[in-house]
Amino acid sequence: MQSAELFAGCGGLALGMSRAGFRHQHMAEFDRDAVATVLHNKAKGVEHVRDWPMDLQDVREIDWKRLTSLDLVSGGPPCQPFGIGGKKRGQEDHRDMWPEAIRAVREAKPRSFLFENVRNLAGPRFRPYLEWIVSHLERPGMARETGESHAEHHARLAASRTRKEFNVVWQLVNAADFGAAQIRHRVLIFGIRSDLNVLPTPMTPTHSRDRLLWEQYITGEYWTRHGLKKGRVPILLQDRARVERLKRADVEPAGAPWVTLRDALRGLGEPDGKCNHVLQVGARVYPGHTGSPLDLPAKALKAGDHGVPGGENMMVRDDGSVRYFTTREAARLVGLPDDYEFPRSWTESMRQLGNAVPAALGAAAGGWLAAQLDGGKASSGLASARRAA
Structure with a gap:
């Protein structure tokens, strides 16, 4: 199945989609360091990554009309406008790229789409905006007019008698419920083109x-x-x-048990200075700042380093001591293979990994979508994704 991805980051979602059987025809990312990470691994010949057409590109400059016959458009629009931290300006934040995600669907007219974001998008503060996003994705051809507020546009979309272009469903998920070694709560928004006569249903935890x-x-x-x-x-x-x-x-x-931190790091051993497995000193515990225990999935990685408020980027070892995750360990928590390298500093690498969609969640969502597009039949891509997870 042919796909395109925007806001690709360092490749977590893209890897999951690849494992589910999707072949990327276009990949775009605005962050220069994340693109450098992907291109480094593409040059190394890492499985799946070697075939990615990754490009340093502003999604606002993409002509989606030239990308025809796509089975899927996927991506994770920047979550900073809606995250727990920051100013929470939502759609008033210049980093809000949901209109660009919707434009991609409007112009490319893929058979399906998948977008993910922080669960705060479904909270009371931003719920009206989520409802606007869903309504607009159902009818992406009904663009917002100049001077029209989101509320006015939402009302116009809701009152429309025209047939929906896409059947859309959204759900809150915990990545750990789909084989990721992180307790990471996200909003997933799925859509399937209405002329395919498929009504999408929410994913079932595995x-x-x-x-x-x-x-x-x-x-x-x-x-x-x-x-x-x-x-x-x-x-x-x-x-x-x-x-x-x-x-x-x-x-x-x-079903299967949650994948724990001990499971994910099995066989890796203590930091040895090789292949991004380098010890970072200075970890400590204080009230509200504790690490992840070994026998549960890790806390969700955060896009920070020493300043992460809840100690999300630390582990608690068997003897009760704590230390920071190495880049290699964090990459395992995202579901990246051990030959996937991060050429930048630990701080920059942890930022990329903290922003990454766990590959296991991407594989589960991609396999679910592939099965929906295949009339509900389990696809070979889904089977291979489960084996990879």
């Missing part, structure tokens, strides 16, 4: 915390898998009731 707790504290197979003694880590207070419920039910939870 991984769960209950299954992880089952394997940790009931069967013990999680600890066996890591060569550790069963029950070596006490049950967290907030999980005790869940474990007791699982014991009483005595029914093995379906």
